[in-house]
Every structure is written in C-alpha cells, then in structure tokens.
Amino acid sequence: MTQLDPRRHIPRTDQLLALPEVLEARNRLGEPMIRTVVLEAQEQARRGELAPDDVATAVVTALAARAPVSLRPVLNATGVVVHTNLGRAPLSPVAVDALVSASGYVDVELDLGTGTRSKRGVAARQALLAACPAAEDALVVNNGAAALVLATTALAAGREVVVSRGELIEIGAGFRLPDLIASTGARLREVGTTNRTHLTDYADALGPDTGCVLKVHPSNFRVTGFTSGVALPELRKMLSDNGIPLVVDLGSGLLEPDPLLPDEPDAATALSQGADVITGSGDKLLGGPQAGIVLGRAEIVARLARHPLARAVRADKLTLAALEATVCGGPAPVIQALHADPDVLRARAERIADAVGAAVVPHDGRVGGGGAPGVPLPGWAVRLPEAVAARLRAGDPAVLPRVHDGACLLDLRCIPEADDERLLAAVRTALDG
Helix, strand or coil: CCCCCHHHHCCCHHHHHCCHHHHHHCCCCCHHHHHHHHHHHHHHHHCCCCCHHHHHHHHHHHHHHCCCCCCCCEEEECCEEEEHHHCECCCCHHHHHHHHHCCCCCCCCEECCCCEECCCCHHHHHHHHHHCCCCCEEEEECCHHHHHHHHHHHHHCCCEEEEEHHHCCECHHHCEHHHHHHCCCCEEEEECCCCECCHHHHHHHCCCCEEEEEEECCCCCCCCCCCECCCHHHHHHHHHCCCCCEEEEEECCCCCCCCCCCCCCCHHHHHHCCCCEEEEECCCCCCCCCCEEEEECHHHHHHHHHCHHHHHCECCHHHHHHHHHHHHCCCCHHHHHHCCCHHHHHHHHHHHHHHHCCEEEEEEEEEECCECCCCCEEEEEEEEECCHHHHHHHCCCEEEEEEECCEEEEECCCCCHHHHHHHHHHHHHHHCC
C-alpha cells in the first residue's frame, strides 16, 4: 500500500489566513507581510523542516514576533552622546508625547480662532526665538544640510559664495560642502589657504558678483599649529560697507554657550557678533528631532522663506511638534548625558560590574555628531571580554558597546538610569553565551 505524501496535509493558505490569531494580526500588520509569513511556513513544511501539523502554530508564533517596522531600539553603551549611526539625539519624553499628539489632525496651518489658514510652524518659530533672543526671525526645514543649501540658494544662486579653503569640509556619508553649494547654482570663491585665512583674503574676493560670505565651523576635526582665521566681528565690519550677507553654518545647533564645550560656537554668540543668519541641526546638541534651523535677521530669513526651495525642504508637523517640545521642555537626554556626574556614572557601573564579576575602568565619552572634536567626557565603563560585544548587539534589548583594546566596554553615560536593570539582564544573558 502506497503511503501518502505528508506534505498533502500542509494547511491551505485560505485556512491559515482564517485563523483567529491571523485575523487579529491584521490590526497591526499589512496583508503582504502576513501572506509572506504564511508562505514561509508552508515552504518550510514542503522542505521537511516543519511538520504539517505545526504549520499553523509556526504562523501564529511568527506573526506575534513580527513588527511593522524593522528598526530596533538600542541601548547606547558607547559613551558617544550624539551617535549618528544610532539616529543622533534621542528624544525627550515630552518630545515623544508631542509626536504622538501631532500624529493625527493638528492645527499645523490653521488658526482655530478664525478658522482660516495660518503660517506653518509658528509655535516652533516662537519657541526658537524665545530660546535665542539674539535672532529676529526663525525658519525650520528638514535637516541641517537643507538649511545651508536654502541659504546659499536664496542669497547666491548664479553668483559667488566666498568661503575660506580651510572650511570646505566633508560631512557625513561622504557629502562635501563644495558639492552641496555647487548644487544650488552658486559658484564657490575660495580664499586663503587650508591653515591660514586673513581679512584681506576676503576683501580681495568681494565684488558685484558676491552673493554672500560663508563661515563654516569645522566641527568634526581640528587644525592646530600655524593657523589663523577671521573672527565674525571683523568680517561683519567689512561686509557692512558692502551690504553682503554673512552666513554662518554652526552645524551642531547649540543655541547658547555651554561651559562644558567652550570652543563650540553657538547661535546667540554668532548672531551678536554679526552673523546675518546661522544654520544648524536640530538633532545634535539641541537634542531634538532631525531638523534644519535657520536663525537671524528678519529680512534675510524672510528671503529664505519666500524662495521656492523652502517648500521642498520644509519640516513636517511631527518635526515641528517635537522641536517645539524639545526647546520648551526640560533638559533633553543629550544635555543630561553631556553633563552626567562622573561619580554617579561610576556608582552605576560598579553595581553592574559587581553583579557579573567584572571590572570598572576609566573611560572618556565623546560628544559625537561632529561636535566638539577631541573634547573628552570623563566617565567610567564596565570592562567585559571582547567576545561579549557581538552577543550584546544581537540580544534583546540590543546593546551597542565600545570595542577597544581587546575588550568590550560599557559606558552608561547615554543609558537612562531606569534602563540599568535591562542592561544588567542583557549582560548576564551575553555572558552566559
């Protein structure tokens, strides 16, 4: 008697799609993802890797583990506060609440009092102006590079942007400042040399074709030794006679001086020293969402806002809500991590180290995101065997440590104290292999 092929007992697709658990999964997962899970389980059974009677259970289990987004939350144990590979600044609780509130219908361009259309981003603009009184007006776009591109396009398209050769930097992912500016239709007029630029270099370059002068903070490197640059007050005095706008790209988005970072430029100081407009990022030292921030003279900001490109790079309602909440709320996680008490960090590290029989070693964190290069943030780290790092990254929760000098180092600076127990559980699991 011929034995029937067991694969004939694999549940049909329509049967699996009709399971109560599968029907419930449609509330959070799309139909293509659900069908993919069903087909994968059936294929496993056809290959003999799964018994036909276990297909339904496999489908239900797989769907329960699936999420509509593939991004995984990570505990940042590197000590790098603004970690670009981890999405830069983590949002504060109030900013997260603002995102949720803005996820539905909101009055982003509506005056509820009159029922008529209003300007986009008014509240975020007012929050920025309150936080940086030196600015007359503000504009929010979708990222820092867009803010700079908009400024150079609106002020110098078809004309020249005068910039020091020592400030023609490359930013993340291989994008270079000269290429960004050239894409706007402006022409770069390089002055000075890599290490030394003088006021006369700028003066000699100015002419009827000059659209603006650009000063760029070389945020992700330092040039030391035989160097010189031109301070903003000197440039402002020279440019005032010519009516040429002075654009300053700060990069980090710091609104006011931070004693911890004395060499990091801030918007308030740059504007008070003569910048007509500054550009920066919202997701670095400001500690908010990805955004491009423009602050400066009302006339110049208005020119940028009126330019057609402003529409293409405008910020959405979620960004505006999170940015306003970040500026108006308490200290953002980035600020808390930067100013973390080393003694508290040591006590937290020692508690985890004692629980797993590890050592605690001195460890300097970093600002990251191109901010304050070379500035150490003194702290402590739990030292574990190097092999543990891969297990931590693959764990749940995922933990990103620093691998250095043959060891896996866990710096708790960027991990909220409320997550210490989760980190400890992850470490124990990783050590158990």
